[in-house]
Amino acid sequence: MAELKLADYKTTVHNDWCPGCGDFGILNAIQMALSEMQIPRHKAVIFSGIGCSGKTPHFINVSGIHTLHGRVLPFAQGAKIANPDLEIIAVGGDGDGLGIGAGHFVGAGRKNVDIPYLIFNNAVYGLTKGQASPTLRLGEKTKSLVTPNTSNSVNPIALAFVSGFTFIARSYSYDVKHLKDTIKRAITHKGLAFVDILQPCPTYDDIHTREWFQGKNKLDSDKAKPRIYKIEETGYDGTIKDESEVSEKMSKILEFSSEWGDKIPVGIFYQNELVPSFHERIAENNKDYFARPPSHQEISDIANKPLARIDKILDKLQIN
């Protein structure tokens, strides 16, 4: 098969994101990851929620399912459980996944279906003109808020961990290489993977700007000192090789997850492939699941007669 180039993963659909939007970096990183991994285009499916991030699938030249606000995870899980051979990637915004969809975020963690979930995290509801999202901190006032934010923020990394995600990472939309590598790791991971992608919203978030992340507006220094640092460069390895390491990792992850402001950690906080995936759990009761998952099963013959036999079930219900 001919090699697939990066351009093969791009569509010609007009992209209407604002100039300078962090989404562009994320889009490039996804396309690069798909291309570097040479995932056949028909095998990959991008599922998305609603909002600016929700439009992502239309710009990627693989099948795309643009679902409902907050519901991307159950849609994507349903498809992956029915056909585990597909390479499904779920994407969505922070309001989408941690506000209206928070229940599914927790529910998905409990199941550990084998999909990566990328949250485009910009702390505002951009498409509805800049309201506070669940990741905007208490008291912060972005451009279009009337008063400073009166709700506290959710901690996505900690929430992912306590919900049961088995891969938890963070990256930054303008570090496309780091992001691409992180996405590739998330795709390869066996189980549910979460990548929290920090991104500026140039139109509505005047606090967490590109300059802010670069540390250019820090008052106490003449030289810009980037806020983001890579945990791998500090010698940290989030991979669990034995279940006994989990509790120790937990305190480290919670520590990383509460760092913010001057120092923001990115990288892979946690990866635990010892936890059985939802698919493996199904296969415990249904031995043929991987060989013949729901989507692969024939249900009728050439004459359109059902292949299923209900005789044994009916025999149990039959009188005499």
Add this chain to the structure above:
Amino acid sequence: MNTISWLIGGPQGSGVDSAANIFAKTCAKEGFHIFGKREFYSNIKGEHSYFTIRISEKPVNSHLEEINMLVSFDAETVFRHADKVSPGGMIIFDSSLSETLLEEVPTIDFEANKRIRKLLQDSGQSINLSGMLELAKARGCIVYGLPYFEMIEAVAKNMNDPKLSKLSRVVNVMAISASISLLGIKKDMLVGAIQEVFGSKPKLLTSNIEAAGYAYSYIGTKYDTKNIKYKMTPKDALKDYLLISGSQAAAVGKILAGCRFQTYYPITPASDESEFLESNQIIDQVDGKNGSIVVVQTEDEIAAITMAIGASLTGVRAATATSGPGFSLMAEALGWAGMNEVPLVVTMYQRAGPSTGLPTRHEQSDLLFAINAGHGEFPKIVLASGDIEESFYDSIKAFNFAEVFQLPVIHLLDKAISSSIQTCKRFSNNLKIERGEFKNVIDKNQNEGTAGHFQRFKLTDSPISTRVPIGTENAIFWNTGDEHTEEGHITEDPENRNKMMDKRMKKLDLALEKIAQDDMVMCYDFDSNSQNVVVSWGSTKGAILEALEKLAEEGSKLRFIQVRLLHPFPTEIVKKFLKDAKLVIDVEMNYTSQLGSLVQQYTGREIDYRIVKYNGRPMSTTEIYIALKTILSGNNERRIVLDGGT
């Protein structure tokens, strides 16, 4: 007369259900048809539950108001039901409870207490169990007191097993055994039924058979049973009959239909179906391979429907099952499925609303909601089954419609169907799977869209486009809840909007064109020239048909129109059947006569009389018969509210 209306009651969790099942099986083995109706509180243990069973030599599909035999092992059952026992009827009770005062039964709520107290006071009886029994005796009922405790002790002695505490669980079986003895049904049949129920638990099996045998002979030695009015003469065995509940029938239908993915969030009365599917997840196939169904319990009903839609996109026949409260949460996703032309079956077990309503009781009040659920306009099909047997066959049709027309199908069932049991002719598997324009191979040269994309929403003369699963080679496409192009990309172009709306909505016309008439409307004529027409839908079918049979025997011959396809509405067929109607009588289990409104809206024909009910208890054939009779005699209100049931 060889027909009887029988009732057993007791505290929830005390084995009322298993006793009723053993009794039903026993009678079915003796060659009788069965219709059993379950009533229970939203409670785990202790509140009053009861099971009414009708036994007859003819098929039965409804219950009666009157009870001919009341079987009890607690006081509450007697207090609540003894006044419904017909003259000549029988009451089995625990003789050690005779002096129990009404006040001493804490689970009899204030309203019921007031009603029972008044009944006893008005007839000058004492306010205790004996009072209730005296009242029944005065009507000509026969009462049989059984000293259950002493009987258990005797059984324990016979079995050399002094552990009485374990044996107290056999009271229910002793009660039914006594009733079987009184009815003159052979003990062998009872033993066979007990074996079927307790076969896997040898210890329980032995003690239950011993206890049943003891109670059976106890009646024979203690009472003269010669002159009992209700004796059941054995019939020829029922050949190829099932004893099955509505939720089981719908589930077996799904398995045969090829449903291989089902989601659910626990809710009464829908969960039974999903649990049955999970218990039968490995599926036998004619080709010798095993099939399987994946049943997923989700975090809520929004996840349930969206997960099922996600699965359907991979080409599998997918469904979810729920009740009103869960269905309310599914409305938005239903619109997404309509917009993206995704085949999906939602099996909707109605219960009494609004809000939490009467969570374990019956109603048919979600008809208009099912039709209108979801914002905006999109096509869906709503079909309603009339009984347990229809639930099976309609399950298969629901999937065929979903795939042929590429839209969500709501299969309306209800609490009365799901939890009732009935003897049904063994289901046929000689059915057709229709998948419509479904393909899973697309030739490389067949690409029609730009850049080799697949036009999932291709505009042609037909509103149905070719559908492929996601993951199909040479067939990349998009779905979106936004208005979209033929490839599935967002567009707000006004011309495209009209074309896509027309495409989707035309499926409703196509459905009316393609669906067989019997699947849209069933017409039951007791006289084809009848000018008096009853219209209804769903589980009232059995009770209506029996009432009409009785009226026909008396010379009033009516027509019954059962509307099975509720959306799109089969206007022309309903019009045809109503053409010469003098009286149109609408019967349904809700407050506002929802089908009646549809009939008026679509056919322009006014409804003359409405028979409605909303107290949570299914319509009995008795009360429908009485209501129709008063209407036919010409002196009644235009709207009759039925109030039967305990």
